[in-house]
Amino acid sequence: MTDPPSTPPPVRQTRQRAAIAAALAECDEFMSAQQLHELLRQRGNPVGLTTVYRSLQALGEAGEVDLLVNDDGETMYRRCSAHHHHHLVCRDCGRTIEIAGPAVENWADAMAAEHGFTDISHTLELFGRCPACSVS
Amino acid sequence: MTDPPSTPPPVRQTRQRAAIAAALAECDEFMSAQQLHELLRQRGNPVGLTTVYRSLQALGEAGEVDLLVNDDGETMYRRCSAHHHHHLVCRDCGRTIEIAGPAVENWADAMAAEHGFTDISHTLELFGRCPACSVS
DNA sequence: ATAGGTGCAAAGCATTTGCAGCAGC
DNA sequence: GCTGCTGCAAATGCTTTGCACCTAT
Numbered sequence: 001m002t003d004p005p006s007t008p009p010p011v012r013q014t015r016q017r018a019a020i021a022a023a024l025a026e027c028d029e030f031m032s033a034q035q036l037h038e039l040l041r042q043r044g045n046p047v048g049l050t051t052v053y054r055s056l057q058a059l060g061e062a063g064e065v066d067l068l069v070n071d072d073g074e075t076m077y078r079r080c081s082a083h084h085h086h087h088l089v090c091r092d093c094g095r096t097i098e099i100a101g102p103a104v105e106n107w108a109d110a111m112a113a114e115h116g117f118t119d120i121s122h123t124l125e126l127f128g129r130c131p132a133c134s135v136s
Numbered sequence: 137m138t139d140p141p142s143t144p145p146p147v148r149q150t151r152q153r154a155a156i157a158a159a160l161a162e163c164d165e166f167m168s169a170q171q172l173h174e175l176l177r178q179r180g181n182p183v184g185l186t187t188v189y190r191s192l193q194a195l196g197e198a199g200e201v202d203l204l205v206n207d208d209g210e211t212m213y214r215r216c217s218a219h220h221h222h223h224l225v226c227r228d229c230g231r232t233i234e235i236a237g238p239a240v241e242n243w244a245d246a247m248a249a250e251h252g253f254t255d256i257s258h259t260l261e262l263f264g265r266c267p268a269c270s271v272s
Numbered sequence: 273a274t275a276g277g278t279g280c281a282a283a284g285c286a287t288t289t290g291c292a293g294c295a296g297c
Numbered sequence: 298g299c300t301g302c303t304g305c306a307a308a309t310g311c312t313t314t315g316c317a318c319c320t321a322t
Binding site: 069070073074088090091097099101103107108111112115116117118119121122123124125126128129134 | 224237247
Binding site for chain 2: 285286287288289295296297
């Protein structure tokens with residue numbers, strides 16, 4: 001059902017894909033498809049919004065980018081590799097702090113192994129009110 | 137700006153709110169606004185979709201329900217209290233296992249406090265391939 | 273030449289908002 | 298009776314899809 005060894009899907013090299021890959025490579029923070037689209041436009045390397053969505057979706061399925069959905073329902077994308085970390089986001093001003101949690105990574109793996117699950121990945125985001133927004 | 141001691145917002149008791157609160161009290165899993173709306177309709181206690189959204193939003197701000205956004209961009213709601221746990225989801229068959237992680241809860245709080253953040257909440261989901269789907 | 277890629281415009285969905293009528297207090 | 302609550306319909310915003318043209322191979 002997942003296509004037999006007949007039509008291996010070739011991946012064609014295009015200006016748009018190169019631009020998207022380059023942008024993702026530079027910024028290793030999460031970016032929405034709309035932000036990425038705007039960024040490419042400002043750079044004078046415009047790519048159709050549709051293409052941005054389709055490319056990011058393809059990259060996601062290929063496991064080359066991680067994706068998560070923020071509180072506004074926007075899907076955020078980030079190139080996979082690099083250092084793996086999580087985010088502490090202020091729910092008022094949107095300020096974001098990167099945090100690393102080896103303990104959590106280990107816990108997640110252990111918990112998954114305990115239930116016989118393999119090929120594990122996880123999403124973890126912390127939300128709160130930052131010091132600046134707390135003083136009000 | 138955050139309203140002075142002038143107009144304390146009273147909360148009015150209505151059939152709709154009671155129905156929503158009751159439904160949330162029975163099912164302590166995450167539910168989308170649409171699912172909740174449909175559930176109430178089937179029970180013969182129809183509540184307008186708009187009202188469901190507004191009530192859930194109000195409950196969220198009041199801190200009486202937790203909310204998260206799933207991979208499809210739908211906002212999910214769950215009554216706050218009760219046992220807090222996370223999910224281990226099979227990316228192939230969708231089977232879901234509930235897992236509790238006191239260690240993670242503590243880690244999250246500590247990490248947030250370290251950066252001066254308050255009013256913390258977090259979302260954590262594990263994805264993998266379950267034993268049944270691994271044999272293939 | 274041909275299949276895959278691109279992008280405009282339109283469709284889909286979940287959610288929000290305007291507004292007129294209804295119901296707690 | 299006043300004010301908040303309700304819910305229909307319309308609007309909004311992100312994302313997906315239809316379709317005709319373009320281009321890397």
